[in-house]
Amino acid sequence: MALTPLQLTFLAKRLLAKTDDKAAELAGTKPQTVSDWKREDPEFKARYDGLFTDGIELARDILRQHLGE
Numbered sequence: 145m146a147l148t149p150l151q152l153t154f155l156a157k158r159l160l161a162k163t164d165d166k167a168a169e170l171a172g173t174k175p176q177t178v179s180d181w182k183r184e185d186p187e188f189k190a191r192y193d194g195l196f197t198d199g200i201e202l203a204r205d206i207l208r209q210h211l212g213e
Contacts, residue, residue: 145187147188147191150172154167154181155191156171158192158195164178
């Protein structure tokens with residue numbers, strides 16, 4: 145099942161917001177709704193987790209390039 149427009153908006157806002165609560169506010173939803181998505185929607189959870197793991201992988205690649213490893 146595809147993510148909803150509201151879920152996609154939350155994920156976009158979460159890239160810039162420091163917390164889920166702030167991203168939920170910016171997206172126009174409630175923090176509890178986001179918690180429900182993470183718990184009950186495997187596709188949303190995977191995309192949400194990817195926001196952070198993909199960023200970590202990117203940071204590692206940049207550091208490796210910078211350090212010449």
